[in-house]
Amino acid sequence: MKLKSAIIPLTAAIGLAFAGAAYSQEVVKIAHVGPLSGPNAHMGKDNENGARMAVDELNAKGFTIGGKKVKFELVGEDDASDPKQATAVATKLVDQKVAAVIGHLNSGTTIPASKIYSDAGIPQVSPSATNPKYTQQGFKTAFRVVANDxxxxxxxxxxxxxxxxxxxxxxxxxxxxxxxxxxxxxxxxxxxxxxxxxxxxxxxxxxxxxxxxxxxxxxxxxxxxxxxxxxxxxxxxxxxxxxxxxxxxxxxxxxxxxxxxxxxxxxxxxxxxxxxxxxGGVDEAGKKGMDDFRAAYKKKFGIDVVYNAAYAYDATMTVADAMAKAGSADPKKYLPELAKISHKGVTGVIAFDAKGDIKDGSLTLYTYKGGQRTLLAVTK
CATH class of the missing domain: 3.40.50.2300 (Response regulator)
Incomplete structure (x- = not known):
């Protein structure tokens, strides 16, 4: 009886130790912001899906930062393509101490929100905002993974x-x-x-x-x-x-x-x-990777890619890569790595110039035939 009574608390102690280890696993919050309501909601959800694919993949493979396994959490927010709502959401995310922001979708929301992220030192990578003003403000935290207007x-x-x-x-x-x-x-x-x-x-x-x-x-x-x-x-x-x-x-x-x-x-x-x-757009060498991404997206969400999902995916993966290189998810520590990153993504190599614009950004021209979008050319 004495032996049995000794085993029970020992087993419980081991269980608590493992529970404590699991509980102490670092959670890294990455936010995505775009319109999830209003006329552009289909585009915002598409970008959010791209970011979610990246987060789910990172978690599935047991991503480590500084030798420690981390769990990424995607914090999705709706700015309704409205500048006022965008700044309110940005303030909320700063208060939540997110490690990075993927977004916003529209230039009209990305630009006003960027000041708030800059003041807080939180890196912001837009997968779709193309107005040149976004990266002309001198903010060290502002990046984009597509060519500008x-x-x-x-x-x-x-x-x-x-x-x-x-x-x-x-x-x-x-x-x-x-x-x-x-x-x-x-x-x-x-x-x-x-x-x-x-x-x-x-x-x-x-x-x-x-x-x-x-x-x-x-x-x-x-x-x-x-x-x-x-x-x-x-x-x-x-x-x-x-x-x-x-x-x-x-x-x-x-x-x-x-x-x-x-x-x-x-x-x-x-x-x-x-x-x-x-x-954006990929040349012939990158076509298979993009086709594979589109197939994986459809399998996961049951719908075709609408807009810039692959760029939201690459933006998220690029941020994670910078964290790994810095050995930290602390924005102050990984921001310098993000600024000098060279990440091979689905959409091509992600590298930024001094302003935060993507280097050698591609452009893809399309037309429509029989109700289907048809490629004309990829150019730079």
Whole structure:
């Protein structure tokens, strides 16, 4: 009896020791922020899914930092594509002491939130915000893994004039930081290539009726209508262009260059009518890796990639790589490693310049045929 009574507390003590070891495992919080409500929710959820894939993979393989196994926790937040909500969420995440932020999706939310993260010393890696202003503020914590609007807009403007032979161009933007930024850069690129901007109009990112602005532009007889904004507005705009008999090519940036555009545009989307560019893209050598990612994404979530999920995945993996190189998840310690990182990701090599922009960012041009997005070219 005495022996048995001695074994019981010993067994309990061993159990408590193991429980204590498990409990003491370091939890590293990585936040993802994007619109999970409103018209851009499908894009925000897509980016969050990409970040979640990375976190789940890291945890499954028992990722270690400084020789210790850590558990990553993804903290998902909704900014509804609203600047005020974005700053409120940023403040909340600072209070929660997250180790990094993947996001935000929109330039209009990424830019105001970046000041809050910078003040707190928390690294922020956006998988999709393309307005050049984001990395021109001098914040050491701001990074992006896609090319910016200056590159994207200029490439589209040059393509419109030199490849399509366009001379008469109309420009519409939704007055967001992203939409206005990419439209301005497109106009600069088109003018530099010899094109003429025959009309400029504005809408907003929640608009559904474009008859007045489209009717005004129809009289200018544009060969191309460029729209700076997102697919939730661009799709209905295409429908109304058809209704008004406007047969111009429709161009835009990565905001409209999505798998959701055909459903949003319906019969307004003609073959080869839309030409758009995504910030990012892989060459032939990287195609298999991207195809594998898309297949794994569909298997995990039951849906196809919508937007920039692979870039959110790479952003998350790049942050983890920097932590491993620094031997710490403390932002102060791993931030210098992040700034000089060279991480081989699904989308290519992730390395940043002095401002935090990705080096040698790729651009991918697409059109749509039979309701399917079709690759035109990958360029830099």
């Amino acid at each position: 200056a590159q994207l807009g200029a490439a589209l403007g040059k393509y419109a004039v030199q490849k399509l032979g366009t001379k008469q161009i109309a420009v519409i933007d939704d007055r967001t930081a992203y939409g206005q930024g990419v439209a301005d850069e497109f106009a600069k690129g088109a003018k530099a290539a010899g094109g003429t901007i025959v009309g400029t109009q504005y809408t907003n990112d929640k608009a559904t009726d474009f008859n007045a602005i489209l009717t005004s532009l129809k009289g200018k007889k544009p060969d191309v209508v460029f729209f700076g904004g997102m697919d939730a507005v661009g799709g209905p705009m295409l429908r109304q262009m058809k209704q008004l008999g406007i047969s111009a090519k429709f161009m835009g940036g990565d905001g409209i260059c999505t798998g959701s555009l055909p459903g949003l545009a319906g019969d307004g989307l003609g073959d080869d009518q839309v030409i758009c560019a995504e910030a």
